[in-house]
Amino acid sequence: MSISADSSYLEQRTERTKWFLRDRFGMFIHWGLYAIPARGEWVRSFERLSVEDYQAYYEEFNPERYDPKEWAKAAKAAGMKYAVLTAKHHDGFCLFDTKLTDYKSTNTKSGRDLVREFLDAFRAEGLKVGLYYSLLDWHHPDYPAYGDSIHPMRDSEAYKRDPARFTNYLDYMHGQVRELLTDYGKLDIMWFDFSYGEVKGEAWRATELMEMLRSLQPDIIVDNRLEASGEEGGSIYTRNPSLYSGDFASPEQIIPPSGVTDEEGNPIPWEACITLNNNWGYCASDRAYKTAKTVIRKLVECVSKNGNLLLNVGPDARGEIPRESLNVLEEVGEWMRRNGDSIYGCGAADLPKPEWGRYTRKGDKLYAHVLEESVGPINLAGLAGRIGQARLLADGSEAYVSRPWNATLYPDDAFFNFARPEHYTYPLPDERDT
Numbered sequence: 001m002s003i004s005a006d007s008s009y010l011e012q013r014t015e016r017t018k019w020f021l022r023d024r025f026g027m028f029i030h031w032g033l034y035a036i037p038a039r040g041e042w043v044r045s046f047e048r049l050s051v052e053d054y055q056a057y058y059e060e061f062n063p064e065r066y067d068p069k070e071w072a073k074a075a076k077a078a079g080m081k082y083a084v085l086t087a088k089h090h091d092g093f094c095l096f097d098t099k100l101t102d103y104k105s106t107n108t109k110s111g112r113d114l115v116r117e118f119l120d121a122f123r124a125e126g127l128k129v130g131l132y133y134s135l136l137d138w139h140h141p142d143y144p145a146y147g148d149s150i151h152p153m154r155d156s157e158a159y160k161r162d163p164a165r166f167t168n169y170l171d172y173m174h175g176q177v178r179e180l181l182t183d184y185g186k187l188d189i190m191w192f193d194f195s196y197g198e199v200k201g202e203a204w205r206a207t208e209l210m211e212m213l214r215s216l217q218p219d220i221i222v223d224n225r226l227e228a229s230g231e232e233g234g235s236i237y238t239r240n241p242s243l244y245s246g247d248f249a250s251p252e253q254i255i256p257p258s259g260v261t262d263e264e265g266n267p268i269p270w271e272a273c274i275t276l277n278n279n280w281g282y283c284a285s286d287r288a289y290k291t292a293k294t295v296i297r298k299l300v301e302c303v304s305k306n307g308n309l310l311l312n313v314g315p316d317a318r319g320e321i322p323r324e325s326l327n328v329l330e331e332v333g334e335w336m337r338r339n340g341d342s343i344y345g346c347g348a349a350d351l352p353k354p355e356w357g358r359y360t361r362k363g364d365k366l367y368a369h370v371l372e373e374s375v376g377p378i379n380l381a382g383l384a385g386r387i388g389q390a391r392l393l394a395d396g397s398e399a400y401v402s403r404p405w406n407a408t409l410y411p412d413d414a415f416f417n418f419a420r421p422e423h424y425t426y427p428l429p430d431e432r433d434t
């Protein structure tokens with residue numbers, strides 16, 4: 001089998017990602033032992049916590065208020081169509097009942113298979129489900145985190161020093177992925193995280209991993225991080241992607257300025273993953289939550305550039321999504337119930353970004369997201385004669401498409417107003433003329 005994928009690969013990717021690009025909005029869930037120290041999911045690395053220090057959280061872990069049905073309801077009410085949970089993050093703690101390590105939720109006081117419960121609950125709400133799986137592992141004895149640090153980016157060559165041990169780790173990692181793909185029913189997304197330096201692609205035995213994945217779950221879609229690092233997106237960004245380039249790009253904490261396209265300008269599926277405050281894992285001191293207004297605008301921005309938004313929540317040690325996050329999700333949901341038609345199934349309008357906001361488009365329907373208050377009529381640049389009728393999406397009311405008296409200098413543009421002309425505060429043409 002060749003490393004490089006052929007054109008049928010691109011066709012298959014288009015097929016596989018159809019639902020994903022329709023659904024547009026998902027929930028990311030970062031949850032694990034790190035919810036107890038509550039200083040983010042990198043706490044063990046950033047603070048150089050010893051194995052014993054971190055073990056205390058394992059001994060204590062017992063999220064009695066974990067009720068994934070509530071999470072699923074919150075996601076659905078927010079208008080989210082899919083969700084991705086950290087089955088294992090970099091700390092190596094497994095939220096599922098793996099046979100390959102004892103370091104798992106079923107061995108804690110909780111005794112529960114948190115992944116299975118998540119999958120059952122979200123599927124029951126009709127949401128698509130995905131699992132995040134960390135390629136890094138700070139707990140596995142053979143993961144090459146040698147030296148003074150469990151910070152992998154410091155030493156991306158370490159894996160070469162003891163190939164036999166790295167092979168052990170890869171067998172373990174492949175084995176766990178096999179478990180997740182075999183024992184947990186149909187999964188819609190596998191979200192691997194992440195490559196760095198030379199530790200990418202075949203260093204993970206990625207062709208073998210992808211062949212297993214596709215044979216067990218033919219329709220599953222995969223992110224690009226078996227190949228991508230923080231600096232590079234991998235070959236998904238090219239016309240000649242590898243078999244492990246992934247089905248979608250995964251820009252993190254950034255919305256790509258012009259979306260994601262290959263060198264010929266063809267759109268590439270992408271999903272921006274964005275935190276609600278400034279942390280993925282629960283961080284008690286981080287109160288910097290985005291407002292619902294910001295989240296809605298960012299979602300519109302993603303869709304206006306052919307992308308998805310995977311919005312993160314970090315449930316706490318007891319298993320609850322922070323109240324602040326729930327409040328934002330509720331408000332976003334209120335907007336989505338009225339305006340979701342401008343998000344689901346929509347993409348870029350292939351028109352220049354208007355001054356007052358953004359466009360999204362679905363077929364011959366153009367959605368004008370007016371994000372700035374206007375003075376006078378709203379300008380639809382270059383669309384003179386191309387607007388059949390205009391409606392306010394939120395309430396279905398008529399928007400008045402006209403060529404107002406003060407727009408005669410702009411013959412190529414169409415204009416609309418939310419109010420009928422009799423509500424204008426400036427003189428109407430006939431009043432002026434007489």
Ligand code: JFZ
Pocket residue numbers: 041042193194196229230231252273280
């Ligand atoms: C990764 C994780 O480290 C993080 O905890 C979170 O899960 C996020 C969604 O994904 O974040 C990264 C990955 C790569 C880099 C930085 C953050 N990088 O290469 O600089």
